[in-house]
Amino acid sequence: MIRRTARWIARHPIWVLGGVALVTAFFGVFAPRIEFLTDMEKMLPQDNPVVQRFEETKDTFGSQSMVMVAMAAPEGGTVFNLETLKKLYAITVEFEELEDEKLLEDVMSPANMDIVQGTATALVVGPILPHPPETEEDVAVFREKALSERMLKGTFVLED
Known part of the structure; x- marks a missing residue:
């Protein structure tokens, strides 16, 4: 099976390149829509009391890169x-x-x-x-x- 597939690929390089180009173009159309969420705050449940307290603390003290002991x-x-x-x-x-x-x-x-x-x-x-x-x-x-x-x-x- 593998040899047969390899022979077909070797005999039809234009079809193979065309197929790869179509698949690449298909995924390329959707690539700009991919989002990377690096902000941990957006991943936290906003209705959680701990998250709400964190937001209040951040608003009061202006930073999330600081640890504060109160x-x-x-x-x-x-x-x-x-x-x-x-x-x-x-x-x-x-x-x-x-x-x-x-x-x-x-x-x-x-x-x-x-x-x-x-x-x-x-x-x-x-x-x-x-x-x-x-x-x-x-x-x-x-x-x-x-x-x-x-x-x-x-x-x-x-x-x-």
């Missing part, structure tokens, strides 16, 4: 307390270690972001607190600076 206070509570801020600083240090190992590109946290503060004689650029909070006074300073810094308020730190 801390929320229990109902009626606040994240501005000694225990929570110590956790924030500890998590930031752990992520910075991953950054040092080149597993993360950039770590941004209220615990490590520099803010600009004006004094009577100069502008001072530095972290909100140079160390993890140790006292309630440190917590009060952190809260005041975090909520008054426009680069943090509404993005990294929410008032409510």
